[in-house]
Each structure stands twice: as C-alpha cells, then as structure tokens.
Amino acid sequence: MKKCFLLSFLCVLLLCLYNGWLRGLGGLTAINPTAVCNRGSNSSRNVTILLWYWPFGMSYNLEGDVCWDLYRIPHCRLVDDRSLFSSADVVVFHNRELIQGCQKLPLALPRSQRQRWAWMSLEAPVHNGNLRQFANIFNMTITYRRDSDVAAPYGELLPKETGGHLVANDLRNKSSLVCWVVSHYQMHHKRSQVYSELNAAVPVKVYGQWTKNSLSSTDLLPTISRCYFYLAFENSLSKDYITEKLWKNAYQGEAVPVVLGPPLTDYKAVAPPNSFIHVDEFVSVKDLGKYLQELAKDKKRYDEYFTWKQEWKVKLYTDWRERLCKICLQYNSLPRQKVYSDLSAWANS
Template identity: 30%
Template sequence: MGTEIIELKVQVYNSGIQNFCKVTNKFSDADTADAFVFHSRNFYETVSFKFQILFKRNFPSLTLPLLKNIRKPNVPWIIWNIESPSHEKLPGEKNLFNWTMTYRRDSDFSARYGALEKFIKTANISLEGIWKYKNKTATWLGSNCQTPNNRFRLVQRMIQEGLEADIWGSCGKPTGLCDGVLKQTEPCVLDLIRPYKFYLAVENSNCKDYVTEKFWKSLEDRMAVPIVLRRETVQDLGVPDSAYIAVDDFETLDEFIQHVIKVGSDKEMYLKYHEWRKDYRVVFDNGFYGWCQLCKRLQDPEEVGRNRRSYEDVERWHSFEMCDDNYTIKFIT
C-alpha cells in the first residue's frame, strides 16, 4: 500500500442485472465508499523514513486523521486479519471499528482458511490410488523456525524419538523456488509433499480457531493426513475426527509416534483417515471468504443498519488470552 491511502475500500454497485463489489485503494474514492476494510498489518504506516530512523518507532499514518474527518456514520469500518495474536496484534485504536474479519469463528465475517462442504450423497470413489503413490512417511515445510510455541523444537523432538520425517524450507532442506509461506499453493509444493503419508500441520502458535493452509491444503490436494497439536483447535470446524491425528490424543510423544508408524505401515488403517473424502469436499479460501460475506451484506442497507456495532477494543478482543503457546512444552521436556 502506498502512504497516500491507508487501506482497502469496498464500493458496491447495483446494476439491476448483477450485483458486485469493487475493491480499490485510491484515496480519491474514499468519499463515496460503502465500507472501509483495514488490513491490520498495514494499519500503522510510518510518517516518513526520516522520523522512523530518528525515533526508532512507527507513527500512525497521516492518512488516518484524514479518513476520520470524512468518516460517515452509516459507513462501517472493518478490521481484517488472518494471523494469530501471538504473531500479529490488532490496532490499539478504541471505538474505531464496527466489524471484524478474522479466522475466528465469532468474527462478523469469516476470514477462514478453509472448510468442508458435505455432498448430498456419499460418493462412490476408490481410495486405493492414494496409497499407491505414498512412499514416504511424514514431512514439514517450515519457513519460520522461531515461534512462540516452539514448534520447530517439537518437530525435532519427534524425529529424535523415532518419527521418520523430512523437514523442508528455511528450517530444513532447501526447496529452491518453492521456499516461503507465499509458495504454499504452488504446484512445486504439491509435488514435494504428495508422496508423504502425513503432514505435520503444526501452526506457529496455539490459538483458538487458528487453523491455516497447512491443515486445509493437506486435506485438499496434497492427500496427506494432517497431524495437529491439539484436537480441540480443529474439533469445532466441521472436520471429522477421523480425518486427522492430534498429538494430544496420546499421553506421551512415544505413543503418538508409534501410532503414526503403525498407521503408515497398514494400508487399511491409513485409508480410513481418507474415508471422509466420500462425503465431503474441501473449500480452500485462504482468508478471503469474508470478502464475499461483506459484499453480500453491503447490497442491503437495512442489513448493514441491523448489524451496526462498535468494538471498544479490538486489540483486547484479539489478545493472547485466546492462545496457549506453552502447551507444547509438555512434549519437548
């Protein structure tokens, strides 16, 4: 984003034939906006490079006061964020935002990474093909090795305790052009991970509802059984319990590893973790689902009015209290 505009703006047009939303970041469009969407990571801009160097800190953008001056009471302001509070806090501005768009299920709009949609009837498909090209055990593609929940240490400990797993990316073997979090949907990553039976879908923090592309892409097209740290994080997202393995289902790390080894060596047991594919399909949204929800709501001014609200403190609403990054310690000490 340029410094002349702090964030995205959504404008609705009603043609009578088709309703759609236009997204723009031009400050000249601000006066006619139907809603403002602010990306939390870019909310605070530096006033200038000079002040940043002089004071060693960031200042609120000069654009924010300008936007406040032209703000209209019937135009909602939305804060958009797809990261956990352990990684990225929301702005500390009080009574500024009307709606939230995050991965949390209690957000006004869902910035979920993915979901499952149930088929009308069970599909008659064979799962045999999945087993045929699975010739490796487990893997993890990691670009962030220093996280609040010590996931890198956890993966290392799993390997030390006997789990056959390959680490790729900045935390392990180089992957060339496929390295980096922004490459997660690239075909080269798919080719890299598909031969593995299990994927270590351990997030960078242990927070409520925080389940990212690591989990959903494993289910969608990588055809790997995702391994998560805690079952309760995934349990309320509509995913069958039999679609993944949770480390905290086991008393010790050794019990977990022995289970993975057993499942990985038994075709019948392994394919049971893929049975859900006969009843569901994966919808991979990668954090953008809420934009469609927002666009739909903006078509109806009465709906906008009925859902009008104000968050006193979004930073506190999206705080560390919803995380337990110390939980990993029980498995690495």
Template identity: 30%
Template sequence: MGVTTRKQYRITALAVGMFMAVNLILLRSVILYKEKRVKYHKDHHVDKPVILIWNLPMGMENDYRVDEEECGEEIDCLLTYDQDLVNRSDAVVFHFDSASLNSMPKHRKSEQLYVWWSIEKNHKSNLKEFDNFFNLTMTYRRDSEIYAPYGSTNIILEELRNEKQFDLEELLQKKKKSRKMAAWAVSNCAVHRRMKLAKDMIAAGLDLDTFGQCFDDRDIGDEQNSESFYDTLSEYKFYLSFENGYHCKDYITENFWYNGLRSGAVPIVWGAEKKDIEAVAPKNSFIHVDDFKEVSDLVEYMIQLSVNDADYEKYLQWRKWVAIPQLAEDRFRISNGKKELHSFCKLCQVLHQQKTNAMNGEKKSMVVKSLREWWHTKENKECIFSDMLDFEMPQDGVRDFLMRIPQFRDNL
C-alpha cells in the same frame, strides 16, 4: 458563374458536407461513448456496494472476487484498493499489520462500515486507540462478526469436485506405491517449540521429508497450491500441520486445510486446540499431538497406521463425500445448491442487507466497543505465552495491559 467556378463550388460544398457528416458521426460516437462510460460508472460505483481495502495485507494486493459468480445470486460488490474511492465506499477494510489512527482516511461518512481485518494472529499491538472505532471484525476467529477462515471443509470439497477427484482408492494406491511417510514445509524458523517437536519426532524414528526456507528453501512442486504441489504431497501418508502459535483460538491455517486435508495427507496437528479443529473439520480426518503423552507414542502410532491399511484409511473416509455428498455429516451439507461464502462475499452480503434495512427505515448500530479486550482478553493464555516464548516480548503498553489479566498475571 463559370464552369470552373461551379465545379469548385460543388467540390467545396461536398467537402463541407463530408466534414459535417464525419463530425456528426464523431459527435454521436462521443455521446455513445459517454453514455457507456456513465452506464459503466453507474454499474460499478453506484448500483452495487463498494468495498475499499485501505491498506495492503502484508503489503500484497490480492485478486479477491466479490461477484455473483463467486458469491452467489444477488451478492455483488465492487472491491477496490483505490483510496480515491473512499467517499463512495460502503465499507472500508483495514488490515491489522499497518492499521493506525495516523493512517486512516481524513473524513469518515456516518453510514460507512469500518472493518478490522486480520489473517494472522498478532497480540503485540495495544489496540486501545481503536475503542469504539470499528464497526465489524473480520478474522479467522469464529467469534468475529465476519468469520474469515483460511479454508473450510465445504470449500475443499467443492475444489475436489471441480477437479473430479472422486477416486479414493486411486489416492490410496498412490501412497502405497510411493511409500513416503511424512512431509513438512516451514519458512518461519523462529517458532522454536514446533522445530523442537519435529526434531524429537525424527529422533523417535519418523521418516520426515522437509521443505521450505528453513530447509534449504526446498520447494514442493512448482508453487504452492499448484497441481504439482498437491500431486507431490498426496504421495505422503502424513503432513505435519504445525502452526506458529500454541492454542490460539481458531488459528487454523493453510498448513491444515490445504497442505494437509486438501492434498490427501493426513494432518498431524500441533497449534490449534483439538476442540477448535473438531468444530470445523470432518470427524476422524486428523491426528492431534495433544492426544499423546510422549512424542515417541505419537511416532509409534503413525508407524502402525502406515503398515495397517484399514486403520489408516479411516482417516480418509471423509473424501468419499466428494463423489457422494449425501454421505457428508449434516453440518457440512449445503442445501439448494448454495455454496459456502468466502470472507469478502460475507461482507458484501452484510452491505446488501444494510442497504435493504435502510430502504425499510431500519438502522442497526454496529460498534466494536473494545477491540483490545476482544482480541486479547478472549484469547487463550497459552497463545499469548507462545508469542512471548517463541518471539520477542510484546510492545510497550501491551505487557502492562496483559498484567491486568488474571489468567496472564497468575501464570508468570
């Protein structure tokens, strides 16, 4: 073998060796990559429960978190909108506004929980087709299997603590400096009774600043729930927390929790019954329209409070709980540093408990026998009337159903 040939052989051998080494490295990388993918797949699709939101609520995809940081220790689920994961899901959640049998998954696993979810009052759907179909209800009503309110006293207190809003006197001085009386933001102009109530309050002498699509689309701050949003509303002494339904059970929305309580403007409540507000809000934290015989009496009371600092400040005493949690009412004290769970955290907790029960050989049957009966017949008649009076009549079939309800039929 000549010198040139030996050099070529060595070069070729070296090249082959390098090629094999590179491929070995690539192969190991692929293996490690696959191992990581398998581990990721296992961590996120097998080891912890999967919650699938089948249809978008109001057509919007929200970034709900269901992990230990958000929910607390040992409450961790994968929440997804990916319908391809339906067979891997432990719970499938259907929002009321687009839930129908025609749009349901083609196959249902026996151990899956089907959850009927509603963030809005809606009494125009028949719901008869869903008899013995769902396992759980998740709504703003306290008699739901999973109570999913728009807000809560403890959640607001937690937010205020996180933002270090401890100084009640600073908030009161801000209101004195601004001299602003009342604010109201509304984008649904079809609820005629609350629009008339606001107009009557203005006619009775209330100085009211209006915002929202019903009033030239005027914004409060940069966007809802932003720092500038709360900063603007905190300058007002009162906020009109008027709902789009009358006496609907537990229907207490952001109009009360965030536009009112959270911002520091005392809520003037119309819509939910006083007893429902009292069940979830601090004592002496709001003023209810139903307590006044005439609109003029309500406005007069608001004006008196606006010039009497001591009486007005009584409605904000609950905010001292931000700095001193020990002052809170017993029902709002959470022990051992635990936090109040949001709706999907509660559902995740149910799924973990279900898996624990299954491991112990325990199986509990959960079935909503008649969604229609629960949602319609257990609702206040005033709420159903308000839907009819403020909007169009219910869909075909619902009126016939309602006619069989004495509290509805007897008041026609």
C-alpha cells in the same frame, strides 16, 4: 355519498393489490405489502465496500461486477477508489499496514453515522501488534475466527455433489512416513519442540527454507502425497488459527495431517471426524510416533482417514476479493451501532 366512498376505496385497494402482484411476483398473500416493498428495496440496494489500501500492496482487478461475476454474490460493489469514501457503506483496513505505519486511518475525514469501518487481519494475535490504539474506532472484524463479524477462514469444507466416490490410496506411492515443510524455524516454538521429540522416535523428512530443501509451488503437493503423514503444525497456538497447512498441504496433498495449533475442539468444529490426528490426543510425543508407525502398516485403518472425501471437498480462500465480497452476505444481519471499545482484548481473547 357512501357509494362514491366505497367505489373509491375499492379502486385504491385493487390498485395496491395489482402493484403488489407486479412487484412481488405473486405477492397476493398474507404478507404486509409495505414490508414486501421495503424488503425488496433493501435487498436490491448495492452495498459499497471500499478497500482503503490493498493488503501487502498486491492489488486485484475490480472492473465490472466483481462479486457477482466471480462469486455470485449480488448487490455488492467492491471499490478501491478513495474518492468514494463518503458514499461507502463499509471501509476496510488491513491491520499489517496500519501497524507498520505505512498506512493511516482517515480520521480527519467526515464520516457518516451509517458508515462502518472494518478491521481485517488473518494473522495470529502475536503478529497483530499493539491494537490498543484502535479503541472505539472499528465496527466490524474480518478474521479467520468463527466469532468474527465476517469469518474469513483459510479454508473450509463444502459438500460434494451427489454421486461422489472415493479413489483408493495407492500406498505404493508412499515413500516417507512423516514429512514437514517449514521455512521459519524458531527453537522456542512449540512446533519445533514437538518436531525434535518426534524425529527422535520416527524419521521425519523436512523440506523448506530452513533445511535449504525448498519446494516449488508445483512440487509441493506431489511431494507431500508421497508421505503417509504431514505435520500441519501452526506457528502460533491461537483460537481458530488453522491455516493452509491443514487445508492445502495435508488435505489436498493426500497425506493424513498431524495437527498442532488451537485445541482439539477447534479442529473438530471445522474438520471432518477421523480426518486428522491431534498431538494433544497422546500422552507423549513418543506415543504419537508409535501410533503413526502402526497406522502406516494397517491399510484399512489408514484409508479410513480419507473416507470424508466421499462427501466433502476442500475450498481454499486465497483471493482478497472473495473475502471482501463476503461482507455483503452479512451486512444486513450485523448490528448497526456496534463499536469495538477494546479491539485488543477481543483479538487476544
């Protein structure tokens, strides 16, 4: 009897180990086989992201395995078919359309306890409208802020492959000391006040709709490249609000950015050291203007503002699909029962 029991036990043990080997590709280790199986099943399950409506009415193609084909993000299903609501793991709502009233939340539809609703906005708080109406509704935030559940910045730095080199600036191409591209100029904005003071100290070449000197998309970066410095001034001074004015216009335009927006610490957290000049670093705007004039005359010091390009490159985020696919990278690590009881307080903090 004991021999039969022992033989049966050994057969079951061998079968379990053999099954673990096939599933885990070498899983005969000190890992719990059940944990391995559970981990594999969770990680291989598709996470379905339903976009309830497209931001600003601009839709993109979702045919095929978009997240994998475009961004190498696996097990992520991106859809915009509302009939899939009941099976969606995450439903995403863009704030602008909700605030304008042209879209509504499907509050009447039965919602499973596992389904998460995500609030998405890339606007500064001043443009988000009244968020008090969304208390106790959303489980997830998708914004440019680093403390969002899913961070979706306007841009970021990625390390270059080894062997990168720096192409020296040809200062002979520089014809303007400072330039600025602005379309919506408002006198009460701090950036407008700083511009006025700076323009009184040094010449600032202004482009954009405000001066009826607009630049086409193809002319934007070549024009900025002819400037020593670019005013990457944000229209709102909000936490982490750093837009394409820095990432695209200045960094890709080959001009040293003079920044105005969130505090200096926010810029230091995402941008390379000695790659930008923050307005707050100077006692007065007049002192800033004097520094820019002196720096433009010193090629060695000026070139030091570009040494970061030896190791880093700029990545811009412009496709909504990429932002949405990033949800799947964070999905399993996010709290299951999180609810924003006061979304307004969080968004304005």
